[in-house]
Amino acid sequence: NAGVTQTPKFQVLKTGQSMTxxxxxxxxxxxxxxxxxxxxxxxxxxxxxxxxxxTDQGEVPNGxxxxxxxxxxxxxxxxxxxxxxxxxxxxxxxxxxxxxxNEQFFGPGTRLTVL
Amino acid sequence: xxxxxxxxxxxxxxxxxxxTTYCNSSTTLSNIQWYKQRPxxxxxxxxxxxxxxxxxxxxxxxxxxxxxxxxxxxHITATQTTDVGTYFCxxxxxxxxxxxxxxxxxxxxxxx
Numbered sequence: 120n121a122g123v124t125q126t127p128k129f130q131v132l133k134t135g136q137s138m139t140x141x142x143x144x145x146x147x148x149x150x151x152x153x154x155x156x157x158x159x160x161x162x163x164x165x166x167x168x169x170x171x172x173x174t175d176q177g178e179v180p181n182g183x184x185x186x187x188x189x190x191x192x193x194x195x196x197x198x199x200x201x202x203x204x205x206x207x208x209x210x211x212x213x214x215x216x217x218x219x220x221n222e223q224f225f226g227p228g229t230r231l232t233v234l
Numbered sequence: 235x236x237x238x239x240x241x242x243x244x245x246x247x248x249x250x251x252x253x254t255t256y257c258n259s260s261t262t263l264s265n266i267q268w269y270k271q272r273p274x275x276x277x278x279x280x281x282x283x284x285x286x287x288x289x290x291x292x293x294x295x296x297x298x299x300x301x302x303x304x305x306x307x308x309h310i311t312a313t314q315t316t317d318v319g320t321y322f323c324x325x326x327x328x329x330x331x332x333x334x335x336x337x338x339x340x341x342x343x344x345x346x
Binding site for chain 1: 240243265267269275276277278279282322324332333334335336337338339
């Protein structure tokens, strides 16, 4: 299993550009989520999905869109990039919503810089 | 949403010294998870605690969940350079199992 994969690893955008961060998992996990990590801020939840066709907002959703057309893929779209979106983005998945075997698996991250 | 305070923010130790990081919540938690992130890496799950007063060990790491389920700690005995990284606690927020809120983490550096 490849686990959780993310592309690209690095990206530089200009203000106002749009782009999609890709995330895929091959573990048949129902739950997927996107986090951003900024220095001193920990990991903040952007959007999450509890299954194909179902998405919801996290703590910092503004400026981002998501969709979940398949169990495997959960892309994150930046509609109009702003310097405040410069961050490291992590995609994560987990098998269950609660109880045992609830560990969250993270992808390697995408380092995004918006100029 | 659920707020969890993690202290200290930074900890520098000499190799062989012990290390402890704490997570505190103002509300009762259903469970708490701990993750480790090496510099430049991604968070990796360490453990989940569910029961009041629970203590779990993984080699030199000891995890505790408070009796009131409002706090937790991670203790590392005799640190090694391989322990370097940021340790995060994570809890379900807003009464939901769907939203996992992370503490801001404790960055551990170890002087060999």
